[in-house]
Amino acid sequence: xxxxxxxxxxxxxxxxxxxxxxxxxxxxxxxxxxxxxxxxxxxxxxxxxxxxxxxxxxxxxxxxxxxxxxxxxxxxxxxxxxxxxxxxxxxxxxxxxxxxxxxxxxxxxxxxxxxxxxxxxxxxxxxxxxxxxxxxxxxxxxxxxxxxxxxxxxxxxxxxxxxxxxxxxxxxxxxxxxxxxxxxxxxxxxxxxxxxxxxxxxxxxxxxxxxx
Numbered sequence: 489x490x491x492x493x494x495x496x497x498x499x500x501x502x503x504x505x506x507x508x509x510x511x512x513x514x515x516x517x518x519x520x521x522x523x524x525x526x527x528x529x530x531x532x533x534x535x536x537x538x539x540x541x542x543x544x545x546x547x548x549x550x551x552x553x554x555x556x557x558x559x560x561x562x563x564x565x566x567x568x569x570x571x572x573x574x575x576x577x578x579x580x581x582x583x584x585x586x587x588x589x590x591x592x593x594x595x596x597x598x599x600x601x602x603x604x605x606x607x608x609x610x611x612x613x614x615x616x617x618x619x620x621x622x623x624x625x626x627x628x629x630x631x632x633x634x635x636x637x638x639x640x641x642x643x644x645x646x647x648x649x650x651x652x653x654x655x656x657x658x659x660x661x662x663x664x665x666x667x668x669x670x671x672x673x674x675x676x677x678x679x680x681x682x683x684x685x686x687x688x689x690x691x692x693x694x695x696x697x698x699x700x
Contacts, residue, residue: 494699495562495571496593501579501615502607506628508534509663510597511574512546513688514695516672519547522569528552529559529583530576541670548572556586563590579615588615594623595695597657600630600641612650624698626691627656655690658683 498511512535515526526548528535536552539545549568553559554576565571573591575584588594594616598608608625616623625645630638638656645652662684666676673685 493569495591497573497575497587497591498595499575500596501577501611503577506597508574511572513673514692515548515572516546516674517689517692518570524548524570525568526550527573529554529573535574538667545671554583556582559586588619594621595626597626597628600627600638605641625652629659630656632658653691653694655694657687660684
């Protein structure tokens, strides 16, 4: 293989929305069946901090790279079927602009609250729609006791013509504990681990169907 067959970016102009959690867990799920590289393009290095806590615990390779010049060469990455890029919550950064000019697909994680949705919509209109790439919003940190807000958020996005995943990611303490243990939710063992992992597997399956 001479180059990565697909490159996707995890993007949101707002922090604290589950972006790195999504990047690491999707990379880990896809990494069980293909060669995956996770690129930590966020200067904060959250994904790197997570993975380096247990370097043997992930089914993907990791590289930290927040240089615009180097990120333009993502297409040259050899020996990987899929490259996942975790970006910084900096809507107008040169790094994000570079990444969006290089990838094939964009996933935009966001909690379903009105404030988070407002920031998400700005990200879509400012950074995503102008590049003309296929993308999908992923609702994260969903309170399973109150799914009405999630359904309302999905309907709002639908009315705005913004594609959203049918699958969503519920809020579980398991996600935080997996980070501390340096593993993906796919391999973490503890309370609600199965449910939390199943959410991300449904997302991974839906995104894959979207590619076909």
